[in-house]
Amino acid sequence: MNIKQTLLATCLLAASANALAATTADLKVTGKVVPASCDVTIGTGAPLDLGDIQVSALESDPTKPTPMPNATLPYNITCTGPVAISTSWVDNQEADGTYPAAGNNLFSLGKDAADAPIGHLWIQHGGGASVVVTGNGTETHANVLASPDGITWVDSQYGQASKIHMNSFAPAGATTPAAYTTYSGTFTLKPQIAPVDTLDLSTSLNINANATMELNYL
Secondary structure, three states, X not given: OHHHHHHHHHHXXXXXXXXXHXXXXXXXXXXXXOOOOEEEEEOOOOOOOOOOOOHHHOOOOXXXXXXXXXXXXXXXXXXXXXXXXXXXXXXXXHHHOOOOOOOOOEEEOOEOOOOOEOEEEEEEEOOOOEEEEEEOOEEEEEEEEEEOOOOOOEEOOOOEOOOOOEEEEEOOOOOOOOOXXXXXXXXXXXXXXXXXXXXXXXXXXXXXXXXXXXXEXX
């Protein structure tokens, strides 16, 4: 008899515990807060071919460089949300040098058979240091800023790319980088060939400019 009572009490306790557990449940929420990210494209990704340049087309004064016709390349920066960015540049051919040698805004065109620099390339954001941007669904224009450290920004008069400065974008008259969802414009490329008296023209000069634009989130 006592055994039966004990078993009954145990069963009643188990039933009571099960009833209590059935009235509760956990709700869990997971996820991540991530910053906006951006995709960058320049042109089609294929090299820009300047074609064959005849020696006879170079500056007749052997002591003067030859400015070549400007070329253009479109670029687009598309972000998942409004974000302030900066861009910086690396000259992947810097070891080949430029003519003239001094110039933080000059990118190498490669070197000749005698290891002399072929010239330089100048890269500019469009013709007026302005780019088309989209913020909150509204398209407008932003000016190009320049900074040596990412802290102090000034208006970049020409919007030129630099190996020591970074660029960002802000409304006209402002010098604090603003957040946009898209940035689009056209790079104007200005190649210049070194004076012929500095070059080895016994063989073809193979122009080989190679620069990387790096994007940073501010």
